[in-house]
Amino acid sequence: MSISRGSGAGATKTFNFKLVLLGESAVGKSSLVVRFVKDQFDDYRESTIGAAFFTQVVPVDDQTTVKFEIWDTAGQERYKSLAPMYYRNAQCAVVVFDITQEASFEKAKTWVKELQRQADPDIVIALVGNKNDLTSRRAVPAEEAQAYADEAGLLFQETSAKTGANVGDLFKAIAKKMPLDSQKHSQKGGRTSASGASRPSVDLSNGGASNAAGNCAC
Amino acid sequence: MSLTTLREQGLATPLAERHLRSISWKLYLEYLPGLSDVGVLWPEALHKERTHYQRLYDRYVTEPSRQLNPATEPDRDRPRSASPDVDLRVYNPLSLAEDSPWQLYFQDTELRSTIQKDVERTFPDQPCFARPEARTALTDILFVYCKLHPDTSYRQGMHELLAPLWKTVWEESVALAEDNPDTSTDAIEAAVFQALDANYVQHDAFALFTRVMRVARSWFEISEVATNATANLRTRNPGSAGGARSPPVSDSLRHLKINELSRATPILAKCNNVFFQLLKRVDPSLFTHLEQLEIEPQLFGIRWIRLLWGREFPFDDLHSLWTALFADDPNLGAVDWVCVAMLLRVRRTLLNGDYATCLQTLMRYPALMGPASAPAMAAPFPPFPHLPNLQLTGLAPTQFLFQQAIYLRSHFHAAAGQLVAAQNDALLGIETINEPLPPVETYVTSPSLPAHPVNSRSFPSPRTGTGAGSPVPVAREALSAGSIPPVATPTTTSRSTATTVARRASTSQSAVFDSRLGPPAAAILEQCEAWLHQLATAAPTALDTSHLDTVLPLVMETLRYTRQILQNDPAAVGRGAGSATPSQLLRHLPEHLGNLAASLGIPNQVEGSPAAAFPQTHKPVADRVTEAFERTIRAPLSSPFSTTPAGSAMASARSVPLAPAMRSHLVTKTAHKTNLPTHSASSHPAGQRTSWTRPSDPVRAKSPTSTNAKGDRIRDPLGAIF
Numbered sequence: 026m027s028i029s030r031g032s033g034a035g036a037t038k039t040f041n042f043k044l045v046l047l048g049e050s051a052v053g054k055s056s057l058v059v060r061f062v063k064d065q066f067d068d069y070r071e072s073t074i075g076a077a078f079f080t081q082v083v084p085v086d087d088q089t090t091v092k093f094e095i096w097d098t099a100g101q102e103r104y105k106s107l108a109p110m111y112y113r114n115a116q117c118a119v120v121v122f123d124i125t126q127e128a129s130f131e132k133a134k135t136w137v138k139e140l141q142r143q144a145d146p147d148i149v150i151a152l153v154g155n156k157n158d159l160t161s162r163r164a165v166p167a168e169e170a171q172a173y174a175d176e177a178g179l180l181f182q183e184t185s186a187k188t189g190a191n192v193g194d195l196f197k198a199i200a201k202k203m204p205l206d207s208q209k210h211s212q213k214g215g216r217t218s219a220s221g222a223s224r225p226s227v228d229l230s231n232g233g234a235s236n237a238a239g240n241c242a243c
Numbered sequence: 244m245s246l247t248t249l250r251e252q253g254l255a256t257p258l259a260e261r262h263l264r265s266i267s268w269k270l271y272l273e274y275l276p277g278l279s280d281v282g283v284l285w286p287e288a289l290h291k292e293r294t295h296y297q298r299l300y301d302r303y304v305t306e307p308s309r310q311l312n313p314a315t316e317p318d319r320d321r322p323r324s325a326s327p328d329v330d331l332r333v334y335n336p337l338s339l340a341e342d343s344p345w346q347l348y349f350q351d352t353e354l355r356s357t358i359q360k361d362v363e364r365t366f367p368d369q370p371c372f373a374r375p376e377a378r379t380a381l382t383d384i385l386f387v388y389c390k391l392h393p394d395t396s397y398r399q400g401m402h403e404l405l406a407p408l409w410k411t412v413w414e415e416s417v418a419l420a421e422d423n424p425d426t427s428t429d430a431i432e433a434a435v436f437q438a439l440d441a442n443y444v445q446h447d448a449f450a451l452f453t454r455v456m457r458v459a460r461s462w463f464e465i466s467e468v469a470t471n472a473t474a475n476l477r478t479r480n481p482g483s484a485g486g487a488r489s490p491p492v493s494d495s496l497r498h499l500k501i502n503e504l505s506r507a508t509p510i511l512a513k514c515n516n517v518f519f520q521l522l523k524r525v526d527p528s529l530f531t532h533l534e535q536l537e538i539e540p541q542l543f544g545i546r547w548i549r550l551l552w553g554r555e556f557p558f559d560d561l562h563s564l565w566t567a568l569f570a571d572d573p574n575l576g577a578v579d580w581v582c583v584a585m586l587l588r589v590r591r592t593l594l595n596g597d598y599a600t601c602l603q604t605l606m607r608y609p610a611l612m613g614p615a616s617a618p619a620m621a622a623p624f625p626p627f628p629h630l631p632n633l634q635l636t637g638l639a640p641t642q643f644l645f646q647q648a649i650y651l652r653s654h655f656h657a658a659a660g661q662l663v664a665a666q667n668d669a670l671l672g673i674e675t676i677n678e679p680l681p682p683v684e685t686y687v688t689s690p691s692l693p694a695h696p697v698n699s700r701s702f703p704s705p706r707t708g709t710g711a712g713s714p715v716p717v718a719r720e721a722l723s724a725g726s727i728p729p730v731a732t733p734t735t736t737s738r739s740t741a742t743t744v745a746r747r748a749s750t751s752q753s754a755v756f757d758s759r760l761g762p763p764a765a766a767i768l769e770q771c772e773a774w775l776h777q778l779a780t781a782a783p784t785a786l787d788t789s790h791l792d793t794v795l796p797l798v799m800e801t802l803r804y805t806r807q808i809l810q811n812d813p814a815a816v817g818r819g820a821g822s823a824t825p826s827q828l829l830r831h832l833p834e835h836l837g838n839l840a841a842s843l844g845i846p847n848q849v850e851g852s853p854a855a856a857f858p859q860t861h862k863p864v865a866d867r868v869t870e871a872f873e874r875t876i877r878a879p880l881s882s883p884f885s886t887t888p889a890g891s892a893m894a895s896a897r898s899v900p901l902a903p904a905m906r907s908h909l910v911t912k913t914a915h916k917t918n919l920p921t922h923s924a925s926s927h928p929a930g931q932r933t934s935w936t937r938p939s940d941p942v943r944a945k946s947p948t949s950t951n952a953k954g955d956r957i958r959d960p961l962g963a964i965f
Contacts, residue, residue: 050357050360050361050399051360067367069363069364069367070364070367071364071365071366071367071403071554072360072361072364072399072400072402073399074399074400074403074545074546074549074550074554075541075542075543075545075546075549076542076545076546076606077606078542078602078603078606079603080599080603094598094599099399100399101357101398101399103396103398103399103465104398104399104465106465107465107545110539110541110542
């Protein structure tokens, strides 16, 4: 995680978090991100190969902004073994399923288990039932998913990347759930790792003192 | 026309003159056997491949659906399905028996649906892939391929390797009149039409796909070892309560596991090769920058390589790139180099970018410019030394990129990387060349050297000013002049040849040293590299031992002085070059010499002594290199050069102290160079070189001051040489 502090009075702090999207193929992970980042939607979106990378900023309140570095991963089961490369040191994860596909919900549960077992202990996980515009084809009752989320300690949201429903709310909810205690987490961010997740610990981007030459890694 | 000529054309033929691409690809990928005896051999090859696919298609697509309905096909010669004694324990949809056709059916259905999920979203911007028949064809081809290779089966991304192949065959296919297939009397013409037959689009696409996949298949594999390695990154504590987490494995163990993963997974190994082997040597600064940002090559490399850049370039440009790639080598040997060239193409953005900017640039690659399309490009454009007459105007941007890639492949060193970087700058309309130095520690392979943020972050912002007195025009001129071998035709006398080389060396030297603001030690090494590059890019015929007589001593002498300076003022090393010791700096020379050997067509197996790689036929060359190497490098490093026996022996053997000789030589040449802008000579007279320092850079401001052999402080250490 990283924190940016403005130089002047009343400046906002920006917290950087690494967020990873996981879930079965074709449940709408990329569409969700593209809706969130660009507010766009395409009926057919190319399948993600390897992963895609995005950034997006969410204002939490007048003084606080959260910047997500988003890793959108490929859904195919066969590439599962590469997933740790992306969720290593992620501070938040969005596990997506398709409410019209029962199997994708089961798959989401296994992702949650894997994250709880192997990812950062403090990771914030959100379970997302996507495609809720297709209510007539619903195969996973919202109550069931909600109950699972409560039991496993996850945020839960049903979204539609197509209509945009709840997409902004989802990321805002995650942002609010993030630990914004700069003191505690700026230290934690200082540890090094091979994944690049520890970067940049602090950047002074807000006061116009943006340093093109690179971030100070405190 | 020979196949070789055709391959050459595939690399660099302007768009307008291109042949039927599907035929070229069939030839490049060795589906069609060549250009001799076309009338006979092509029909044979086509028939063989098409029959092969038809058989597979029947076996995996047609037959299984028949087997599910044995009653409807009573006449088929299919004992089990046709028999009235069908075992209903096996032949029913609920059977769990492995040989039940229903089990197979369910598996196949799942596979097909997995494939379809991706085929439906193949190149959404290309309308042809939205057609139902296209989707069926792509699905069938992938399905058959997967049935044929059950271990690999279907992996996301294969569909996008197949799609451009299919589209090319489909677009150029010709519907032959069925009633009169043999209208053509010319056997060759008939064979060509046969190769374009619209009835066999699927068959031919499969044939091409299979050939590409011979190489590409491993890029889709994730080995079991790898899976285990990742799974074990955290070992679960069996004693803990459900869900409780075990402590993470130690960092070193983690790294071990990750290394294991990389080794066992071909795509990761390939990404690592691009980054840690190729880029590191070709562009040490860019490598260091990305490494410091902890941007791992697989993050962007997996997709680049798996899809052969299908997401990086527009469809037409992609076609040109694939044509070049296939033409170059049916085994796609240039893939890694294209990745390096792509990194160099965006190096300005990367070097000025932070983590997020770099990743965004690499994962959403910007539109590619070629020499023909770059609006801002100002002449002269630095040409490829080996292809001074390459027609750039008609080249697709990706074709030019490919030229850069194979240039780097054949000239695997940092000087070549600099040329490509200068070309890329020219495309951007940036007039600087020879930007400040790669950090010296990247010349040295020792992993223990600490990263040096000052060096890696010190790239100046692009300079566009060309006012009077600016070194930029000189630099540009010098770059072009200095990079056009062959330096002489074989008929030129060796003396003038040598002079040419030396003059070129002096030319580029003035450019390098005038515009260079970096630490002197590294600059000198850089200069050596440039000289070696001169040698390396010279045509083999022009390279006789007299070249070596002239140039090699220059290089060695420079290195010797470098060492002297470094030894007299070790602090200069610390300031300018990280914590590299002189011996570490000089240790890299064998590698340069190895490059030289490689450029002469001598296998580069340099280990210890570069001369070991020189075969007997190059004995004179080998002797010269060995001699110079032994004297310069093997000399004891503990004492200053002026007192080392080897150094003295070398100086006395020549009877004229080399450095002064070299200096006067270069001064003369500088004064006489009529082909350069005069301001070079007037504003930078020899011996009064422009300042090494930039006021804004306090770290560097100290570095130019050094000490000569007598202990006097000298302002410009290079003044001691030249």
